[in-house]
Structures are given as structure tokens and as C-alpha cells.
Amino acid sequence: MDSWRTIFEPFRIHSVEPIRVTSVADREKALDAAGWNLFHLHADDVLIDLLTDSGTGAMSRDQWAAIQHGDESYAGSPSWFAFQESVQALFPFRHVIPTHQGRAAERILFSVLGGPGKIIPNNTHFDTTRANVEASGAEAVDLVIAEGRDPSRIHPFKGNVDVEALERLLAAHPGQVPVVFVTITNNSGGGQPVSLANLRAARAVCDRFGVPLFLDACRFAENAWFIRTREDGQEGRPIVEIVRELASLADGMTMSAKKDGLANIGGWLAMNDDALAERCRNLLILTEGFPTYGGLAGRDLEAIAQGLREVVDEDYLRYRIRSTEYLGEALHRAGIPVVRPIGGHAVYLDARALPQVLPLEYPGQALACALYREGGVRGCEIGTVMFGRHPDGTETPAAMDLVRLAIPRRTYTQSHIDYVIEVVRWVAERAGDLRGLRIVEQPAMLRHFTARFEPL
Numbered sequence: 449m450d451s452w453r454t455i456f457e458p459f460r461i462h463s464v465e466p467i468r469v470t471s472v473a474d475r476e477k478a479l480d481a482a483g484w485n486l487f488h489l490h491a492d493d494v495l496i497d498l499l500t501d502s503g504t505g506a507m508s509r510d511q512w513a514a515i516q517h518g519d520e521s522y523a524g525s526p527s528w529f530a531f532q533e534s535v536q537a538l539f540p541f542r543h544v545i546p547t548h549q550g551r552a553a554e555r556i557l558f559s560v561l562g563g564p565g566k567i568i569p570n571n572t573h574f575d576t577t578r579a580n581v582e583a584s585g586a587e588a589v590d591l592v593i594a595e596g597r598d599p600s601r602i603h604p605f606k607g608n609v610d611v612e613a614l615e616r617l618l619a620a621h622p623g624q625v626p627v628v629f630v631t632i633t634n635n636s637g638g639g640q641p642v643s644l645a646n647l648r649a650a651r652a653v654c655d656r657f658g659v660p661l662f663l664d665a666c667r668f669a670e671n672a673w674f675i676r677t678r679e680d681g682q683e684g685r686p687i688v689e690i691v692r693e694l695a696s697l698a699d700g701m702t703m704s705a706k707k708d709g710l711a712n713i714g715g716w717l718a719m720n721d722d723a724l725a726e727r728c729r730n731l732l733i734l735t736e737g738f739p740t741y742g743g744l745a746g747r748d749l750e751a752i753a754q755g756l757r758e759v760v761d762e763d764y765l766r767y768r769i770r771s772t773e774y775l776g777e778a779l780h781r782a783g784i785p786v787v788r789p790i791g792g793h794a795v796y797l798d799a800r801a802l803p804q805v806l807p808l809e810y811p812g813q814a815l816a817c818a819l820y821r822e823g824g825v826r827g828c829e830i831g832t833v834m835f836g837r838h839p840d841g842t843e844t845p846a847a848m849d850l851v852r853l854a855i856p857r858r859t860y861t862q863s864h865i866d867y868v869i870e871v872v873r874w875v876a877e878r879a880g881d882l883r884g885l886r887i888v889e890q891p892a893m894l895r896h897f898t899a900r901f902e903p904l
């Protein structure tokens with residue numbers, strides 16, 4: 449028999465980390481001390497940490513072994529060449545510029561391309577991407593298809609760019625759009641994939657207006673798996689081939705290796721344009737480091753080089769996508785509103801479904817705090833706390849109020865996920881008792897990381 453239904457973790461556990469079990473009383477105290485902001489918790493007060501899938505994955509035996517090959521030469525380290533070769537095997541851009549994580553790549557790129565009067569479209573900008581665009585003085589515009597803004601609408605590629613809206617934007621603002629971005633998968637919109645057909649169409653529009661196209665490729669392998677399993681004519685195609693086709697449709701990319709690099713830190717910026725690369729490298733030297741390490745240790749470069757070989761493995765991706773879907777489908781079957789289809793790296797609960805908590809009372813934050821209080825499960829609000837405040841200080845409800853349960857790669861087993869299902873169901877059964885929050889303290893930018901709240 450070759451087609452068993454159970455899709456198990458395609459690895460054995462080699463080294464274990466203890467999880468400290470806490471009580472509701474412990475967690476209430478921790479919540480109060482954290483100002484009802486889960487970013488302020490001590491992580492050892494968390495039972496199952498689904499705050500992010502970024503940098504929280506487990507490295508493999510071969511990655512730990514690769515770390516021993518780390519060469520810490522300041523310039524021209526063999527670890528740099530291993531990293532560059534591994535990146536270019538998937539993304540054959542002429543220039544690869546290592547950075548300590550994704551947002552460093554964003555800051556460098558938008559410092560060069562952004563600025564007042566510029567507009568940078570994306571299917572949906574993630575928080576740091578939007579913040580780095582806005583910090584340069586440029587405007588960040590989200591152009592995902594309408595299906596991508598409706599949590600319950602089923603569409604195989606809900607991350608797709610609204611190509612007609614992109615065309616209108618480029619026609620209306622000649623000379624103002626220095627680059628078009630496409631995020632694969634679309635994290636802020638539910639971890640939803642972009643199809644090859646959509647990327648080709650976006651590419652054609654960019655070509656017509658002479659504007660470069662860049663990928664925010666954090667979760668490229670998960671996106672490629674969805675293409676292979678959902679897009680006409682792509683069935684059974686090798687993942688590496690799909691990734692290379694994605695790359696071939698772009699002029700460059702930003703990347704956080706903390707996601708599909710299967711590493712705990714790292715990222716890069718890559719592009720074909722020689723003049724742009726030179727300007728970016730000069731900025732890199734200013735704050736990140738010499739262009740053959742860019743803020744990373746040689747051992748980190750080695751871990752990423754190996755991670756990139758593992759992440760395109762079909763057994764891994766089948767398990768990865770299936771295990772996220774397992775959580776999402778169980779919650780959906782229990783009648784809990786979740787973004788569907790289930791995304792690649794996370795399940796997103798729809799907190800707008802709580803009728804008694806108004807969007808400006810932060811239903812996502814309230815729900816995330818309840819999951820922590822009841823079961824020690826830490827998720828992340830992706831809604832009005834994260835996106836509701838504008839650079840001019842005004843506040844409006846975000847497009848959606850979601851709670852993201854992001855699954856770290858290769859870290860939790862099915863029984864951990866069964867526990868999460870039990871906790872979410874318990875909270876959902878008592879959702880009528882949930883109350884909103886008000887903000888008592890917040891910074892001007894990226895407030896979700898540091899704001900403090902009080903229950904209403």
C-alpha cells in the first residue's frame with residue numbers, strides 16, 4: 449500500500465525542549481503584567497507558541513552539522529559561497545545580498561527606491577514591509593483580489609493580485625511606482641498563495657509600464673506546493689522547477705530565511721539590476737556588514753544554505769501543508785469561523801464574527817488574549833491593532849480582524865495541535881462572554897509590538 453491517509457511528521461525527534469505547564473491563575477497574572485499584549489509575555493509562560501512561524505522552526509541534523517562548517521572570515525568566507533550557491537539554485541538573480549532578516553532587506557531596498565511621492569503596490573504588505581515603505585515617505589497600497597479580503601470565500605489562489613487594479617494604478621501614477629511587489633504566500637491575507645498565471649499577468653502589466661516586479665518570497669516553497677496541487681497543468685511538477693519559474697517572472701526579491709529558509713535568523717535581497725545592487729550594497733555596509741555576510745555569522749549562512757535544500761523536499765511540504773490544514777479543518781468542522789481555504793503556514797480565526805466586540809475594541813486582540821488565558825496558546829492579532837492606525841495618527845478598522853495561529857516548522861506534533869483544537873473550541877463555546885480592550889499606551893508606528901491594553 450502506498451496511499452495511507454495519515455500524513456505523519458516525516459522526521460524523528462532528536463533533541464527535546466521542555467514545555468512548562470501553567471494554570472489559568474498563572475496566566476492571568478502574566479497577562480496583566482504584559483499589559484494584555486502577548487508580545488510582552490515571557491515565552492516560558494506559553495504552552496504552545498503560535499505567535500509566529502518566523503525563526504521558530506526546528507533545524508535538522510544536517511543544518512546543525514552544517515553549522516560546524518561555519519567559516520567566520522570577514523570577507524569571502526566559504527560559507528558565503530555555499531549560501532549564494534544555494535540561493536541561486538532556486539532564485540538565479542545576478543546579485544544576492546545577505547541580510548540579518550527580511551526587514552533589513554526591505555529597509556535597504558525602500559531606502560533606495562521609496563521616498564515621498566512614491567507608491568509601492570503589493571497584494572498585501574506585511575506589517576514590516578508596510579512600515580518600511582511608509583518610513584521612507586512612500587505610500588503602501590494593497591491590491592489583493594476581492595476574494596482575498598473575504599475570509600469565507602473559497603478560491604484556490606486568494607493571494608492573487610488584482611491585475612486590473614494594478615494596471616489602473618500604474619496608468620494613473622506614471623513615474624511614481626518604482627517597484628511592484630507580490631508576497632508569496634500572502635501572509636496578512638491568510639497565508640494564501642499566488643498562482644503562476646496571476647504572477648505572469650502581473651509581470652505583463654509591469655512590462656507594459658516598464659516597472660520592475662519583486663517577490664516578497666518568505667514562504668515561496670509553501671506557495672510552490674499550492675501551485676503544484678491546485679493550478680491547472682502544474683500537477684506533479686518538481687517544486688524546484690516551480691520555484692525557478694516564480695523567480696524567472698521577477699526582477700528581484702526580498703526574503704526572510706526565518707520562514708522557508710528553515711533557519712532561526714537570516715534573509716536576503718536579490719536582484720538583476722547592477723546599478724540598484726550597488727546602491728543597496730553600499731547601504732548594507734553602512735548598517736548590516738560586508739556584502740559576504742551582511743549581518744549574519746558564517747554558521748547562519750551554512751544553516752540557511754542547507755535549509756533551502758530541505759524546504760523544497762516533497763515529503764516535507766506535503767506534511768507541512770497537510771498539518772496546517774488539519775488544524776484549520778478541525779476548527780471549521782466545529783463551526784469556528786476561519787479563513788478558508790486554510791493557508792500554508794497558519795490558521796486565521798475570524799474575530800469579526802464576535803458581534804459584541806466592535807472593530808475599534810480590537811476583537812482579534814481580545815480573542816488572542818482569551819486563548820492564552822484559557823489554554824496558554826499564544827497567537828497573534830492581525831487586524832485593527834496591527835493595521836488600524838495610520839501615519840497621520842487617525843484610526844479606522846482594518847480590512848479584517850484575524851487571529852493568526854502560525855505553525856512553527858517541524859516543531860510541534862499532532863497531539864500539540866489536538867490540544868490547540870481543544871483550547872480554541874473551549875474559547876469559542878464561551879465567545880459570547882468576550883469583551884473588547886482599549887489601548888492605554890502606544891507608539892506612533894508598529895504599535896502591535898509594544899502597545900499596552902486594558903480590558904473594557
Ligand code: F0G
Pocket residue numbers: 499500501502549550551552574576577631635664666703704705706714715
Ligand atoms: N514579509 C513577510 C510576508 C513576512 O511575513 C515577514 C515576517 C517579513 C516580510 C519580514 O521578515 O521578520 O525576517 O524581518 N513575518 C513574521 C511573521 C515576523 O510573524 O509573520 P523578518
